[in-house]
Amino acid sequence: MVDERVPGRAWRSLLAVLLVGGTVGGLFVTDDAWPFAPFRMFTTAPGPETRIRAVRFDAVTVTGEKIRLKADHFGLRRAEIEGQLNRQKDLDPARMRALFDNYNARHHGDERIERLTLVLAGWRLEDGRPKQRISERKSSWPPQR
């Protein structure tokens, strides 16, 4: 005697349809709809002469020492800062200030910084191979006079 009963067959079927539907439907929404979101990792298709750049920061401490900072120093991942760049591939003043204040709130004395500059740095590809180092300075906080 085979027992064909499936307890909760109806709601289990419905949930399966919703989860699968959500997974496929994720293609048509944005990351804002997580857990259902488009699978857009590594979907860009750079050409053989592309500039490949990543965010970092140059800072000057109160003693005048030049230091290099990464997104981690502000509690963030690099992609999280890159995801908040504006159309000019820059951070707006409010965010630059937030980073500056955040760093100084957690550092004391000589470790404090008096200037923070966003830098986009990386490599230029030539014929598909990284050939030339590039870097571009973006906005600073406090703003440059």
Add this chain to the structure above:
Amino acid sequence: MATSALTSRTQPERLRGWWDRYWFEPVSPRRLDLLVRIVLVVLVYTVVDHDRWVLRHGWAPEAFYRPTALARWVHLPAPTATTIAVVQWAVVLTGVFALFRRPARLSCAAVFVSYTVWVLWSFGWAKVDHDRLTMWVALLVFSLVPRRGVGAPRSTGWALRVIQVVFALSYPLSAFSKLDKAGWYWPDSYVFTMAIVRRGTAFGRWLLDYPELLKLSQWGFIFFELAAVLLLVRSPKVRMPVLVGIFFLHFFTWLAISIHFLPHSIFLLAFLPLERWIPGRREAPRDPTAGGDQAEPSPLAAPEPTMAETS
């Protein structure tokens, strides 16, 4: 009698039969027990070590907090160093507790809730990773499957199928995103070069000198992403080569840019007859229909027949 009943079935009945065979295939509940435990160990490792960067969000500037829709809907505020540590501990403690599998559903539900908060705080800063969907779905269905009782083998089959389908779909859908955004130029582009320049390993940087090899890998990558749709079928003969291909796809990615997607790739195990490979305690189950190694040989309680050929 039985044969004539089968042949005289109407279209809706046949559809219903297909639906039940696909979504409610009886599977030994021990397989789910083993999968749950392996997944929980990976989950605890993930939140303690692999994702420890999430703790930094506890002191990140709030101006960068961009909660996703679900987080806004439940009014989840930006984390503090304390609240995020509490949630990390909640995932670890509920995860370890759930290893005991009693109460099986309630303990997994606790992991599900705490892990959801953890992920919302991970992804609430304008960067969503796409390798956590299967984990999230798995924890949800783990919370809904009883270990014993009449329906256990069929609900186990349901849970595994849901996990398998969501896992499998992530690959062709990724391929679709790539082809949608970049067209067939994607596999001919320099996307792997870009990924390696941005975060490559020593092995990856060595590969930079061979852009043609990287392009070839891109063709292989997208081929296996598309082929993963075959994981949706039940035949192990079709599935096995694809599973192996997907494994090497992840292995190569790990070698070149040190991303292993373990919280996602661990679900390759959801396709394997774990209960046959990992010996269990020899105990007679109280309820024969609940399956397990020592269950009475019943067509329903037996391990998934299609998977038997693989072992």
